[in-house]
Amino acid sequence: MPGFESLLPRPVSATATGGSRPWPAEVEVENSDAVPAEGYRLDISESRIRITASDDSGVRYARETLRQLVGPSAFRVANVHSGPLTVPCGTVVDEPRFGWRGCLLDVARNFRTKAEVLRFTDLLAAHKLNVLHLHLTDDQGWRLEVPRFPKLTEIGAWRRGSMVGRHDGPERDGRPHGGFYRTDDLREIVAYAAERGITVVPEVDVPGHVTAALTAYPELGAENSAREVWTSWGVNDDILDPSESTLEFFRAVFDEVLAVFPSEVIAIGGDEVPGATERHGTFLIKLAEYLHGHGRRALGWDEMLDAGTLPAPTIIGSWRGEEAGARAAAAGLDVVMCPEQYVYLNHRESDHPDEPIPVGFLNTVEDFYAYEPLPPGLPEDARHRVLGAQAQVWSEHLDSVRRVDYATFPRLCAFSEVVWSPAGGRDTAEFTERLRTHHLPRLDALGVEYRPLDGPLPWQTRPGVPGRPL
Structure with a gap:
C-alpha cells in the first residue's frame, strides 16, 4: 500500500x-x-x-x-x-510465519571479535531474525573459554597460518590467527542479544571437527591424531575416541556451556565424522541425553539421524538437503531447515568473473527469495515439526568483517522475508525493486559493506585467490 x-x-x-x-x-x-x-x-x-x-x-x-x-x-x-x-x-x-528465524555465524574458522559479534546481532535484529547460532569450535580453532580445561584456549584458540582460498596444494598465508571469548564476553553477548529478542544458540562440534581440541588434549583422540590446530579448510580425519573418559570431558565442557548460555537449545554438531562407528553414534546420543537431563534440547546436524534412536527432544538441522529434514519430521523430531543448496551464505553469489573466492553452489538473492522452508511432499501432520529455517555463514573464506558483510547481505534480507512472511505470493521483481529502493539505503546507513546487486566493487574482489565452485 x-x-x-x-x-x-x-x-x-x-x-x-x-x-x-x-x-x-x-x-x-x-x-x-x-x-x-x-x-x-x-x-x-x-x-x-x-x-x-x-x-x-x-x-x-x-x-x-x-x-x-x-x-x-x-x-x-x-x-x-x-x-x-x-x-x-x-x-x-x-506476525511471523516461523518461530525459528536464525542465522549461523562461524567464529571458529575465522574469529570475530566480541564487538563484531555484537554488531552482527544488531543486523539480525534489524531483519527481525531471532536466533544467532554461534559455531564456537572446529578443527581450525576453539573459541570458548572453559576454565577447567585451560589448554583448549591456550593452545586450541590459535593456528600458525591459514589456507588461502580453496585449492589442493600446500600454500598457506603464514599469518598466525586466533582469539577466543572469555566467559564474561559470552555472557555479555547473550545479554545483548536477549535485549534485542535474539536467542544465542552455542555449538560445540563433536565427535568430528575437533582437531583444535585434540591439539590441546591429545588423549581425547586416537593415537595418530594431529598435533596442531589445522591450517586447512574442509574435513579433517581426526575424530574423538568415544570412550567414557572422553564423554566425561565433554560433559564437563557442556556444564560450562549450560552455565553461560540460557538457551533451551544447545548444538552438539555430529556432522562430517570420517570413519564414524556405532560407538560415535552412542557418544552423541549420550551427550544429547545429558543435555535433556538438564532441561535443555540438543540440536544436531542431520547425520545424527544415523546415530541410533534419538531422544524425542532432539532437534535436527537439515543441512545436506531437504530429505533428512522431511525424514526427521515424519519420525516425530523437530527440524530446523538449513539446506546447503539454498541457504549457505558463504557460497558464491553469481558467476560474475570477479566474484571473490567463488565456492559451492550458486545462490543469488533471487534464489534465497525463492526458497521454501517446508520440504515438498512433507505430510500435513508433520509440517508443525519444521520450527523454521536458518541461513549459514561459514567463514573459511571470510577473513574479515568486510568479507562477512559482502557474503551475508543482501541475501540475508531475502531470507528474512522468507521466514517471516506468509507462504506464496512472492514477486521477485517487486522484492528486488523494494530492496534496491528502500532497503539498501538502510544498509548503507548501518555501514554494511554488502555486495552490490550488479556485482562486486573493485576492493571487494580477491584476484588470484582460488575458489571451488560446484
Whole structure:
C-alpha cells in the first residue's frame, strides 16, 4: 500500500490512510492476548502511534517497523537529517510465519571479535531474525573459554597460518590467527542479544571437527591424531575416541556451556565424522541425553539421524538437503531447515568473473527469495515439526568483517522475508525493486559493506585467490 511498500519483511496486511506524523513521537503500547506471539498491530494517526501486542517481541518488531517507515536516517547512530522526520499514517498487522528465524555465524574458522559479534546481532535484529547460532569450535580453532580445561584456549584458540582460498596444494598465508571469548564476553553477548529478542544458540562440534581440541588434549583422540590446530579448510580425519573418559570431558565442557548460555537449545554438531562407528553414534546420543537431563534440547546436524534412536527432544538441522529434514519430521523430531543448496551464505553469489573466492553452489538473492522452508511432499501432520529455517555463514573464506558483510547481505534480507512472511505470493521483481529502493539505503546507513546487486566493487574482489565452485 502507498507509504508501506518499504516494509521488509512484508507485513501480513498494511493499510495507508494518508497523512503523516512527526517523528520522533510518543508511542502507546497496549497488551492484548488476541495478538499472536511475536505479532503486533501498529496504528499510526496524525494524533498518536499505538502498538498492540501480546509479548515483548511483538512490541520490539513493531518499533522496528516504525524505524523502517521513518526511512534510512533512522538507522544511523546519530541524527544527520535536516528538517522534520515523519512517519506515514496507516495500520500494519503483522506476525511471523516461523518461530525459528536464525542465522549461523562461524567464529571458529575465522574469529570475530566480541564487538563484531555484537554488531552482527544488531543486523539480525534489524531483519527481525531471532536466533544467532554461534559455531564456537572446529578443527581450525576453539573459541570458548572453559576454565577447567585451560589448554583448549591456550593452545586450541590459535593456528600458525591459514589456507588461502580453496585449492589442493600446500600454500598457506603464514599469518598466525586466533582469539577466543572469555566467559564474561559470552555472557555479555547473550545479554545483548536477549535485549534485542535474539536467542544465542552455542555449538560445540563433536565427535568430528575437533582437531583444535585434540591439539590441546591429545588423549581425547586416537593415537595418530594431529598435533596442531589445522591450517586447512574442509574435513579433517581426526575424530574423538568415544570412550567414557572422553564423554566425561565433554560433559564437563557442556556444564560450562549450560552455565553461560540460557538457551533451551544447545548444538552438539555430529556432522562430517570420517570413519564414524556405532560407538560415535552412542557418544552423541549420550551427550544429547545429558543435555535433556538438564532441561535443555540438543540440536544436531542431520547425520545424527544415523546415530541410533534419538531422544524425542532432539532437534535436527537439515543441512545436506531437504530429505533428512522431511525424514526427521515424519519420525516425530523437530527440524530446523538449513539446506546447503539454498541457504549457505558463504557460497558464491553469481558467476560474475570477479566474484571473490567463488565456492559451492550458486545462490543469488533471487534464489534465497525463492526458497521454501517446508520440504515438498512433507505430510500435513508433520509440517508443525519444521520450527523454521536458518541461513549459514561459514567463514573459511571470510577473513574479515568486510568479507562477512559482502557474503551475508543482501541475501540475508531475502531470507528474512522468507521466514517471516506468509507462504506464496512472492514477486521477485517487486522484492528486488523494494530492496534496491528502500532497503539498501538502510544498509548503507548501518555501514554494511554488502555486495552490490550488479556485482562486486573493485576492493571487494580477491584476484588470484582460488575458489571451488560446484
